[in-house]
Amino acid sequence: MDNIAGHKSSLTWAVHISVALLVLLWLLPTLGLLVSSFRTADQIAGSGWWAAPFPQEESLQLRTAGPDEMTQEGDLYVIEGNLLEQNEAGELDISAWGTSARDVSAYAPGDTAEMRGGETMTLAADGTYRLSSAEAFEGRGERVFVSATVPPEFTLDNYxxxxxxxxxxxxxxxxxxxxxxxxxxxxxxxxxxxxxxxxxxxxxxxxxxxxxxxxxxxxxxxxxxxxxxxxxxxxxxxxxxxxxxxxxxxxxxxxxxxxxxxxxxxxxxxxxxxxxxxxxxxxxxxxxxxxxxxxxxxxxxxxxxxxxxxxxxxxxxxxxxxxxxxxxxxxxxxxxxxxxxxxxxxxxxxxxxxxxxxxxxxxxxxxxxxxxxxxxxxxxxxx
The missing domain is CATH 1.10.3720.10 (MetI-like)
Structure with a gap:
């Protein structure tokens, strides 16, 4: 009876499913290409295109200010500032941080860490830090690794x-x-x-x-x-x-x-x-x-x-x-x-x-x- 004119074949559902799969196979790579064209190199390297609309967790290597920003408070030498602003990292929400590449999430925001040279550092979630030492700072700023939640970002710079x-x-x-x-x-x-x-x-x-x-x-x-x-x-x-x-x-x-x-x-x-x-x-x-x-x-x-x-x-x-x-x-x-x-x-x-x-x-x-x-x-x- 399926071959009689006016009657739909019982395989109609299979045809519809096949067409839908073919459309998806063509559409998904095209959509991925479009989304990737508006992302930065770091975002593409860090996550797939399907994660682009959502905040991403990224690890950044930043440096504190150098000895030029040093002040003296009693017997201590202190450097204060905002780690994100000084490194032009944007407005991020720091979820963890560390002083070594081996453990970039050793401390939570607000914790105080002891550096290799005996200095102590406190870092807040908004990037505000306080670095103190009994001796004057020398050389470059201290290296800090932070894990931050990066909001979705799209750019026209690629085009x-x-x-x-x-x-x-x-x-x-x-x-x-x-x-x-x-x-x-x-x-x-x-x-x-x-x-x-x-x-x-x-x-x-x-x-x-x-x-x-x-x-x-x-x-x-x-x-x-x-x-x-x-x-x-x-x-x-x-x-x-x-x-x-x-x-x-x-x-x-x-x-x-x-x-x-x-x-x-x-x-x-x-x-x-x-x-x-x-x-x-x-x-x-x-x-x-x-x-x-x-x-x-x-x-x-x-x-x-x-x-x-x-x-x-x-x-x-x-x-x-x-x-x-x-x-x-x-x-x-x-x-x-x-x-x-x-x-x-x-x-x-x-x-x-x-x-x-x-x-x-x-x-x-x-x-x-x-x-x-x-x-x-x-x-x-x-x-």
């Missing part, structure tokens, strides 16, 4: 460094616009060419049309790695192998088979009566294509535009092969992130920010046009 840094090895602004320069033409050019080809294969009769359709389907399974070297040699021979023109044409060539196949399947499914009535009224093929077929094919155009934009934006291989520039003037974001990973492997806050800047534009494009995606992909599958 400022990535987007507005003058350092070409760290700034992403130039690479961001270079990626747009590559991606936008590499998305528009194949759509324009493939739309004409798809209309011809769908509605125009000419010898060899079936063979051309078969060739387009065959090209879908050809790995682009096989064509990299021959295409690069061709580009170098005509002088476009190291610039934007070369990478535009490379992306156009690699995206053309899917574009023609997808658009042709959609256009074949359009009502034949509309096309025939237009021809009866005297419309030319170009008029039918521009005034009827293109407006009706917008879902298919949008679905391919999403795929081509995402592939081109996230591409590294084609950019490395066809966009060679030692000066860094045409470096795209994927290559810039690789360079950041190589030179700043420990700066996870910078890498997280750069990665999220890189995926932000594809996310906007996908969510803005995703309603056309399924309609375009399923076009021509059902008659």
């Amino acid at each position: 400022e460094r990535i987007l507005f840094s003058d350092d070409s090895r760290e700034g992403m602004a130039k690479a961001f616009f270079n990626t747009l320069t590559v991606t936008i033409p590499a998305t528009i050019i194949p759509i324009l060419i493939a739309a004409f080809a798809a209309y011809a294969l769908a509605w125009m009769d000419f010898p060899g049309r079936a063979l051309l359709v078969a060739a387009v389907v065959a090209l879908l399974v050809v790995p682009l790695q096989l064509a990299l070297i021959p295409l690069l040699r061709l580009h170098l021979s005509i002088g476009i192998g190291k610039g934007y023109m070369g990478v535009w044409l490379a992306h156009t060539a690699f995206g053309m088979p899917l574009a023609v196949y997808l658009l042709r399947n959609y256009m074949v499914g359009l009502p034949r009566d509309i096309i025939e009535n237009a021809k009866v009224d005297g419309a030319t093929d170009f008029q039918i294509f521009t005034r009827i077929v293109l407006p009706l094919s917008f879902p298919a155009l949008a679905s391919f535009a999403i795929f081509q934009f995402l592939w081109t934006w996230n591409d590294l291989l084609v950019a490395l092969v066809f966009l060679i520039d030692a000066s860094g003037q045409t470096t795209v974001m994927t290559r810039q992130i690789v360079e950041l990973l190589g030179t700043r492997g420990g700066n996870w806050e910078i890498l997280a920010t750069a990665a999220f800047v890189s995926i932000s534009v594809p996310l906007v494009v996908f969510f803005a046009m995703q309603r056309y995606l399924v309609r375009g992909l399923l076009a021509g599958s059902v008659k």
